[in-house]
Amino acid sequence: MKTLQYFSDGKWLDSTTNKFMDVYNPSTGEVLAKAPCCTKDEVEAAIAAAKKAFPAWANTPVTRRAQIMFKVRELIEANLERLTHLCAMENGKALGDALGDVLKAKEGTEVASGMPSLMMGESVMDISTGVDTVLYREPIGVFAGIVPFNFPAMIPMGWMAPTCIAAGNTMVIKAASFTPMTCMEIAKLYQQAGVPDGVLNIVTCSRNEADLFLTHPDIRGVSFVGSTSVGLHVYSKAAAHGKRVQALCEAKNHALVLEDAPIERTAAGIINASFGCAGERCMALPVIVVQESIADALVDAIVKQAKQLKVGPGYEKGVDMGPVVTAAHKKFVIDWINKGIEEGAKVVLDGRNISVKGYEGGFYVGPTILDHITEDMTVGAQEIFGPVLCIKRVKDFDEGLAIMNNNEFANGSVIFTQNGYYAREFQKRTDGGMVGINVGIPVPVGVFPFSGHKRSFFGDLHCLGKDGMRFYTESKCVTTRWFDEHEIKKTKVDSWDGTI
Numbered sequence: 402m403k404t405l406q407y408f409s410d411g412k413w414l415d416s417t418t419n420k421f422m423d424v425y426n427p428s429t430g431e432v433l434a435k436a437p438c439c440t441k442d443e444v445e446a447a448i449a450a451a452k453k454a455f456p457a458w459a460n461t462p463v464t465r466r467a468q469i470m471f472k473v474r475e476l477i478e479a480n481l482e483r484l485t486h487l488c489a490m491e492n493g494k495a496l497g498d499a500l501g502d503v504l505k506a507k508e509g510t511e512v513a514s515g516m517p518s519l520m521m522g523e524s525v526m527d528i529s530t531g532v533d534t535v536l537y538r539e540p541i542g543v544f545a546g547i548v549p550f551n552f553p554a555m556i557p558m559g560w561m562a563p564t565c566i567a568a569g570n571t572m573v574i575k576a577a578s579f580t581p582m583t584c585m586e587i588a589k590l591y592q593q594a595g596v597p598d599g600v601l602n603i604v605t606c607s608r609n610e611a612d613l614f615l616t617h618p619d620i621r622g623v624s625f626v627g628s629t630s631v632g633l634h635v636y637s638k639a640a641a642h643g644k645r646v647q648a649l650c651e652a653k654n655h656a657l658v659l660e661d662a663p664i665e666r667t668a669a670g671i672i673n674a675s676f677g678c679a680g681e682r683c684m685a686l687p688v689i690v691v692q693e694s695i696a697d698a699l700v701d702a703i704v705k706q707a708k709q710l711k712v713g714p715g716y717e718k719g720v721d722m723g724p725v726v727t728a729a730h731k732k733f734v735i736d737w738i739n740k741g742i743e744e745g746a747k748v749v750l751d752g753r754n755i756s757v758k759g760y761e762g763g764f765y766v767g768p769t770i771l772d773h774i775t776e777d778m779t780v781g782a783q784e785i786f787g788p789v790l791c792i793k794r795v796k797d798f799d800e801g802l803a804i805m806n807n808n809e810f811a812n813g814s815v816i817f818t819q820n821g822y823y824a825r826e827f828q829k830r831t832d833g834g835m836v837g838i839n840v841g842i843p844v845p846v847g848v849f850p851f852s853g854h855k856r857s858f859f860g861d862l863h864c865l866g867k868d869g870m871r872f873y874t875e876s877k878c879v880t881t882r883w884f885d886e887h888e889i890k891k892t893k894v895d896s897w898d899g900t901i
């Protein structure tokens with residue numbers, strides 16, 4: 402078992418604390434590593450290192466910063482297999498899902514390599530007065546990143562660090578306590594690529610120490626991804642201390658399936674979206690709203706395909722679905738299934754008692770499908786973050802859409818139909834921020850913002866794309882009057898004769 406170090410001011414350090422957090426291998430239930438609970442002093446020292454590194458990094462030409470980011474991209478590419486295995490090992494997700502996670506970290510660095518054009522300013526010249534106005538964007542200072550366990554590569558090292566750093570800021574990331582290792586391995590690649598000491602720092606710590614980011618005077622902004630309750634706390638506390646904040650939070654994404662949707666293809670899209678990453682992703686599809694006329698046929702097809710999924714250790718070839726992240730989360734998911742049954746759901750596939758031979762200690766929950774979910778059942782409304790699919794039956798498009806929008810979260814929403822009119826109506830009227838048409842998951846693309854709505858997001862600027870770049874920079878507007886070259890025409894108000 403490995404004792405992890407934290408990364409501060411370009412050095413990998415042992416924490417002085419004697420408190421550690423267990424990092425499990427969820428596929429076996431064994432402890433894989435111990436992550437330090439960094440002390441308040443250690444977190445403060447990482448913030449101080451980021452502050453010290455900021456002026457030189459901000460003054461490094463943006464083209465040079467972009468070059469370094471491209472080097473990081475090449476190193477991620479060269480280490481793809483190793484990082485994918487590590488991600489599958491610490492998180493439990495299947496290799497294909499882990500590869501997707503790491504590839505998204507690579508994509509983030511690719512987009513950040515285009516920072517010179519992303520940060521390009523604007524100018525306005527007023528010939529009559531000889532005044533030019535130039536708007537440009539500049540880095541802000543030290544940012545904090547607070548990340549969840551479910552995408553150990555993509556979120557810290559694809560959504561946060563590349564844009565933040567390429568824009569000229571410095572950053573301290575609080576890695577997820579359950580899954581800090583992939584993030585740390587990618588941080589080593591940043592170092593290898595030439596990111597100077599102190600520009601990127603990674604700590605692992607408890608909530609109390611992480612809370613320091615929200616009030617510390619040297620932290621200018623906070624990027625948070627996690628649950629809605631913590632997100633609201635982070636958003637309100639950090640904003641009250643004058644920081645810019647983006648908080649990406651929970652989801653209960655629904656898919657509407659209309660009666661003209663091809664059953665087998667739709668079921669395959671749903672299987673991937675609902676059970677990929679064992680349901681532990683914010684774009685997962687935990688609720689299907691299906692038109693009554695095809696409901697039985699669709700449920701049969703989903704159940705048939707779900708039964709074929711191979712559940713096992715994420716890092717083994719041929720496995721479709723790994724375990725959930727911890728024993729406590731397994732219990733949470735099973736408690737929700739039980740609650741759904743108490744509320745009146747009909748279990749058509751039950752994953753509560755699954756056992757994987759040779760891996761009996763792993764945190765497995767098999768694919769579970771609950772049918773006949775109605776609007777009064779909380780199981781169909783609250784985030785479970787596990788492989789649990791709820792089926793709601795409706796008579797038509799309007800009823801389905803109304804049910805989907807009657808949801809406190811609005812991260813993503815999807816429709817399966819061949820009818821162009823309904824597809825268009827859906828994109829206009831759905832509350833979801835990320836919308837899919839005939840795809841199970843509207844995948845975030847690095848050049849566009851990733852935009853949840855309602856209680857799935859708090860803040861003004863989303864992550865990724867131009868919004869991400871704007872979050873990590875502030876604009877400066879410079880007005881210049883060229884006295885030597887232009888005669889200044891003054892408007893004489895007292896000479897106005899009243900004619901309009």
Ligand SMILES: NC(=O)c1ccc[n+]([C@@H]2O[C@H](COP(=O)([O-])OP(=O)(O)OC[C@H]3O[C@@H](n4cnc5c(N)ncnc54)[C@H](O)[C@@H]3O)[C@@H](O)[C@H]2O)c1
Pocket residue numbers: 547548549550551552575576577578607608609611612626627628629631632634635649650651652682683784786812853857
């Ligand atoms: N909307 C999105 O894009 C998106 C993406 C991925 C995950 N998520 C959400 O993340 C959640 C799962 O992740 P989780 O269980 O790690 O979430 P969580 O809210 O428990 O923790 C998120 C992070 O916040 C830290 N934290 C907790 N209390 C804190 C405090 N008081 N001050 C500062 N930091 C604190 C945690 O240590 C962790 O690093 C799910 O709800 C999921 O929907 C959302």
